[in-house]
Every structure is written in C-alpha cells, then in structure tokens.
Amino acid sequence: MKCQQCDKLATFHITELTGGKPQELHLCEDHARQYLTRSDDETAAATTLAGVLAHQMAVGQTAEELARLDQRVCPVCGITFYEFRNQGRLGCPHDYLAFSAELEPLIINIHGETEHSGKRPARYAGGTDSRTQLIRLRREMKAAVSEERYEQAKELKDKIKMVEAAPLE
Amino acid sequence: MNLTELARSSGEWLRGSGPESDIVISSRIRLARNLAEFPFISRCTPADRGEVEKRLRNHVIHVQAGGELDYLNVNDLKGIDRQFLVERQLISREHAESEGARGVAIAENEQVSLMVNEEDHLRIQVMHSGLDLTGVWQQINEIETILCDQVVFAFHPKLGFLTACPTNVGTGMRVSVMLHLPALVITRQIDKVFRSLQKIGLAVRGLYGEGSQAMGDFYQISNQITLGKSEETLVSQVGDIVPQIIEYERKARDVLVKESHETLHDRVSRAYGILRTAQTISSEETMHLLSSVRMGVNLGLISDVAIPTLNELFIHTQPAHLQKLRGTELDTADRNIERARYLRRHLNKQDSGNGGKN
Ligand SMILES: [Zn+2]
Ligand SMILES: [Zn+2]
Numbered sequence: 001m002k003c004q005q006c007d008k009l010a011t012f013h014i015t016e017l018t019g020g021k022p023q024e025l026h027l028c029e030d031h032a033r034q035y036l037t038r039s040d041d042e043t044a045a046a047t048t049l050a051g052v053l054a055h056q057m058a059v060g061q062t063a064e065e066l067a068r069l070d071q072r073v074c075p076v077c078g079i080t081f082y083e084f085r086n087q088g089r090l091g092c093p094h095d096y097l098a099f100s101a102e103l104e105p106l107i108i109n110i111h112g113e114t115e116h117s118g119k120r121p122a123r124y125a126g127g128t129d130s131r132t133q134l135i136r137l138r139r140e141m142k143a144a145v146s147e148e149r150y151e152q153a154k155e156l157k158d159k160i161k162m163v164e165a166a167p168l169e
Numbered sequence: 170m171n172l173t174e175l176a177r178s179s180g181e182w183l184r185g186s187g188p189e190s191d192i193v194i195s196s197r198i199r200l201a202r203n204l205a206e207f208p209f210i211s212r213c214t215p216a217d218r219g220e221v222e223k224r225l226r227n228h229v230i231h232v233q234a235g236g237e238l239d240y241l242n243v244n245d246l247k248g249i250d251r252q253f254l255v256e257r258q259l260i261s262r263e264h265a266e267s268e269g270a271r272g273v274a275i276a277e278n279e280q281v282s283l284m285v286n287e288e289d290h291l292r293i294q295v296m297h298s299g300l301d302l303t304g305v306w307q308q309i310n311e312i313e314t315i316l317c318d319q320v321v322f323a324f325h326p327k328l329g330f331l332t333a334c335p336t337n338v339g340t341g342m343r344v345s346v347m348l349h350l351p352a353l354v355i356t357r358q359i360d361k362v363f364r365s366l367q368k369i370g371l372a373v374r375g376l377y378g379e380g381s382q383a384m385g386d387f388y389q390i391s392n393q394i395t396l397g398k399s400e401e402t403l404v405s406q407v408g409d410i411v412p413q414i415i416e417y418e419r420k421a422r423d424v425l426v427k428e429s430h431e432t433l434h435d436r437v438s439r440a441y442g443i444l445r446t447a448q449t450i451s452s453e454e455t456m457h458l459l460s461s462v463r464m465g466v467n468l469g470l471i472s473d474v475a476i477p478t479l480n481e482l483f484i485h486t487q488p489a490h491l492q493k494l495r496g497t498e499l500d501t502a503d504r505n506i507e508r509a510r511y512l513r514r515h516l517n518k519q520d521s522g523n524g525g526k527n
Contacts (some may be wrong), residue, residue: 011453029451029501077208089288091212093205093323096338103335107328110336113397116329118340119310121317131205131321141204142214164206 003028074098076136094132130163137163170239170275172250176485176493180257187299191467191476192415194347194387197258197296198305198404200313201289201332201341205273205323209333210286218270221290228319229283229291231272232312238274238281251497252489258296260284281312289333290343291316295355302344302408306400308497331398339396344407347415351386351464352421359388362417370394371407385456385483390414426468437465441474445516455486455512482515500512 001010008028059070070082079091081099098104107114137160144153179185183194203209207221230238243251243264252266259282260273264518271286284292293316296307316322323331329339337343355357363373375388392403423434439501440461463479465471484490486508492499495507 024270029453032453041484077212079212089211089333089334092208093203093325096325096328096331107335107338107396111339111394111396113339113394115327116325116339117397118329118342118399118403119313120326121324122170123321123324132323134206135208138217 001026003031005031018055069102072099072102076132076139078139092132094135130166133161134160170241172253173493173496175255175257176490177277179477179484180259180480181296181298183484184298185477185480187297187301189411190299190348191223192418193300193411194349194480195258195296195298196300196302196305197345197347198302198309199343199345200293201307201337201343202291202293202313202316202330203323203332204290205321207290208451210288210290211333213269213286215269218286222270222272222285225285225291226272226274228316229285231279232274232280232283232315233276235445236277238276238283239272240272243271244269244274249492253493254520255377255491256484258489259294260293261287261483263287264292281308283312289337292467300346300408300411302346302404306344306404325421337395340400342346342395342400342403343391344403344412345389345391346407346411347387347389348418349386349463350388350414350418351460351461352384352425353418355425356421358417358421362414365389366410366522369406369410371410384453386460422464424466433468434470437461437468437470441471444512447486447509447512449502450509450512451505452486452508455508456483459483459486478515485515486511 002008003010006027006028008030010026011029011032046049070080070085072081073079074091074095076094077092081102084090084095084099090099100128104114137156141153141156141160144150144156179279181195185194187193187196204221204224207213207217210218213221226240230237230240241254243254243260246254251260254260254273255262255265257279259275259279261284264271264273264284264287267287269286271284273285274281274283276282280296282294282296283295293309295305295312297305321501325331330341332338332341350359350362353362359375366373369392372391372393373388374391375384375386390407392407395403398406426473444455444458459479459482462471462474463476466476466479485494488504491504491507491511494511499507501517
C-alpha cells in the first residue's frame with residue numbers, strides 16, 4: 001500500500017479515534033512522524049470543524065443561499081465567509097460578531113455551550129473593541145498609501161495614533 | 170540556548186519523575202491568546218506578523234521571576250533544529266513548518282514554552298513530569314495573569330478569549346496527560362477505555378503501527394471542549410479520570426504477571442535482547458521494544474536498566490536528536506544504523522560497566 005501523502009510505501013496504519021467514528025490513515029515513516037508530532041489540538045480541531053461545517057452547510061440551505069452567505073465580508077479584516085469555511089480559521093476577533101449568526105450553531109455543535117464561564121482579564125471592556133478597530137484602520141491606511149491617497153493616509157495615521165494612545169478601561 | 174547541549178538531556182516530558190510517573194509520563198496545559206489589535210495569523214501581512222512578534226517577544230521572556238527565558242527565532246533555525254524542538258514537545262509541528270516571523274521562548278528547565286505566531290499569536294505551554302495538573306494550572310495561570318497586565322488580549326464578555334479557530338474559543342485551554350499503557354494494549358482492553366473516555370467528552374490519541382499497537386504505547390488524553398466550563402472544571406475533567414486509568418493499567422499488569430508470567434517475561438526479555446544487539450533499527454520498532462522493556466522494568470522483570478535511561482532513549486533515538494547527538498545529518502538508512510549503535514552503546518554499558526564496545 002502506498003502512503004496517502006507521497007509515493008513511498010505505507011508502513012504506518014493509524015487509527016484516529018478523535019471525534020465520531022475511527023478514521024484510517026496509511027502513511028510512510030516520514031509522514032507518520034509528521035502526523036504523530038502534529039499538535040493534537042490542531043488535528044482534533046481540524047477534523048471536528050470540517051465535519052461540523054460540512055454538515056451545517058448541507059442542511060436546509062439552497063445553493064443560492066449558500067453563495068450569498070459565502071460572500072459575506074468582515075468589515076474589519078476583509079475575510080469572506082467562504083474563505084473561513086475553506087481554511088477553518090477566522091481572520092480577526094471581530095469575525096465572531098460579523099458572522100455571529102453563522103458561527104453560533106457551529107459553536108453549539110462543538111462545545112454544547114455559548115457562554116464563557118472561565119477566567120476574565122482585568123481589563124477588556126471597550127478596550128478590545130477599540131483595539132480591534134485598529135485592524136481596520138491599519139488596513140485602510142495601507143490601501144490609501146498604495147493608491148497614493150496620501151491626504152487620507154495621513155488622517156488615518158493620526159487616528160491610529162490616537163486609538164493606540166487611548167487608555168484602557 | 171545551546172540546542173546541542175539540550176539534546177544530551179531528556180527534557181521535561183520524559184524526565185520520568187513526579188507522581189505516578191511509571192504510567193503518567195507528563196501533564197500539560199496550553200492556552201491560546203491573541204492580541205486584540207491585530208488580525209488573526211491567516212490575515213496577517215508580513216509586517217503584522219513582525220509587529221506581533223516584536224510586541225510579544227519582550228513580554229514572553231520575562232514571565233518568570235527566576236530569570237529571563239531564552240527566545241529562539243524559529244524562522245531562522247535550521248530544519249533539524251526545528252524538528253528537534255518538536256521532538257522535545259517545546260513547539261508544535263505547525264510552528265516548525267509554517268513560514269514568516271515566529272519564535273518561541275523557553276524556560277531553562279523546559280517546563281515553560283511560549284510560541285509566538287503559531288495558529289494564534291500566542292500559545293502558552295506548561296508541562297510537568299508525571300501527574301501534576303494542579304501544579305501545571307497554577308503555574309500557567311500565573312504566567313497568563315502577568316501577560317494580561319501587559320498586553321490587551323482579544324476577549325469578548327460572552328464568548329471569552331477569541332481564537333483563530335472556533336474550536337478553541339472561551340478558555341482557549343487544552344489540558345492533556347500523556348500515558349504509557351502497554352498492559353491495556355496487550356490485554357486488548359484499550360479500545361474499551363477509549364470508548365468510555367469519548368463518551369465523557371475527552372479525546373484520545375495514539376499512533377498505530379503495523380497491527381494494532383500504538384507507537385510506544387503512549388496515549389494522550391485531552392479535553393475536547395473549551396467553552397462554557399471554567400479552567401478548574403476542565404482541569405478536573407481530565408485529572409479526575411486519570412487515577413481510574415492508572416488503576417486499569419495496574420490491574421492489567423497484575424493479571425499479566427499472574428496469569429502469563431512466562432509469556433510476559435519472554436516478551437520483555439526478547440525486546441531487551443533485540444535493542445541490545447540490533448545492527449539497524451527503525452524508530453517505530455525502537456519505540457515498540459522500549460515500551461516492552463519499560464514495562465518490564467516497572468514490573469521488576471528487568472533490573473539492570475533504570476527508567477530514566479529508557480525515557481532518555483525514547484527521545485534520543487528520535488531522528489533529530491540522533492542527528493544532533495551524532496553531530497551530522499543522516500538519511501533514513503544511516504539513521505537506522507546509528508540508532509542501533511546508540512542503543513547498543515547505552516544498553517550494554519549498564520551491566521558490563523566498561524562502555525560495552527560492541
Ligand atoms: Zn509519505
Ligand atoms: Zn475580521
């Protein structure tokens with residue numbers, strides 16, 4: 001049997017027991033090693049997320065609805081829902097708000113809960129929100145510079161400085 | 170930090186001390202955090218990544234009162250050094266293989282490591298030998314609190330700490346213990362144990378070689394969910410189940426000793442024999458045989474080799490360690506020869522006392 005990731009002989013046969021049913025993998029020594037040392041959180045996360053997303057997408061959505069959903073964009077970092085769905089990674093903290101309706105069933109599916117009940121940093125209220133806006137401001141400034149809108153770039157730069165200097169609650 | 174120096178020791182996770190260390194290899198907690206004012210890694214420009222690293226670097230090396238941590242620029246490290254850190258469980262495979270500005274701060278005793286620009290901007294890891302999740306939680310909680318005062322992490326009052334992947338949102342915490350369970354494997358009870366763990370929301374991983382035996386019979390148990398439960402609850406969710414698994418493993422060992430003593434003694438002795446005489450050996454076979462010998466020592470069937478020596482061999486026979494100790498890069502075939510030579514040298518000197526030159 002050949003390795004699932006290259007042409008070498010598969011000498012390792014891995015059964016992944018994370019998640020629902022066992023999944024068989026056949027790999028050569030190098031790829032098996034790579035798999036073994038892959039951080040477990042990552043592997044577990046990727047399998048769960050992909051499965052849940054695929055399932056969620058398949059249930060009760062027309063192709064049209066799906067296409068519309070995929071085109072939704074986070075105003076802060078510019079990621080589309082399609083990009084998130086493809087890579088399984090979000091683009092910025094604001095995505096949790098921008099895609100909240102889509103993410104909520106996903107989060108319930110993974111965690112069975114929707115509310116954090118653990119540690120809270122001493123300061124965050126407002127702080128996080130205005131800080132997150134810096135992501136958008138920096139992105140807009142970069143665009144302004146590359147399009148030679150220097151006047152605007154200067155304004156954005158001042159605004160960034162102001163937000164950065166603002167004290168946190 | 171001199172990695173070649175480091176290669177000579179066994180690192181924290183295989184130090185082989187701490188409570189229940191004949192079965193519990195190590196206890197580990199990881200916390201995922203992101204800076205509020207930068208995009209998550211996948212949307213970071215090279216400039217963003219550089220800026221995140223610049224801001225975090227100075228904080229992560231000062232998280233301990235005992236002295237500065239060493240900071241390694243992972244992007245500048247050679248491939249073999251990156252793999253070396255992976256084998257030592259100080260960085261993840263992803264961190265070793267990704268691209269762009271990234272690094273890791275490592276405490277001298279290797280109990281603490283902080284990865285910058287992994288899947289999240291910051292991954293804090295604390296690992297102790299043996300079963301000590303409470304100690305690990307206490308230490309990582311202190312480190313996180315220090316960092317919370319210095320930088321603004323992305324946090325939402327309802328969702329908790331915001332992470333690049335929704336599977337980590339909330340506490341951003343992954344609690345895990347690495348267990349050595351050879352007797353449960355031999356007595357074919359391991360699947361039953363797995364199924365019961367999955368039912369209570371824990372993930373189990375093992376690497377399977379030919380047949381049904383895990384690589385070195387090492388298994389890792391960790392929490393699957395990160396949201397809606399407090400850190401302490403997640404710690405006990407994993408921690409409370411461990412004594413039960415230890416109990417199962419010990420029972421299985423008792424049964425083996427009582428009911429098939431000759432078969433067990435034979436199996437363990439043959440494994441020891443092969444390790445001491447082989448001329449070429451893969452790392453899979455090495456792990457498999459070392460696992461038998463390790464159990465044999467714990468059961469008193471083999472007495473001329475110590476557990477710390479075996480633990481050290483588990484890690485020193487990994488590819489990058491082997492090459493660093495040898496001082497040169499080797500291909501797979503040469504590694505197998507070097508591995509066999511290394512094993513012969515270290516396992517034969519125990520009883521002969523004169524360095525066993527075979
Ligand atoms: Zn391969
Ligand atoms: Zn975004």
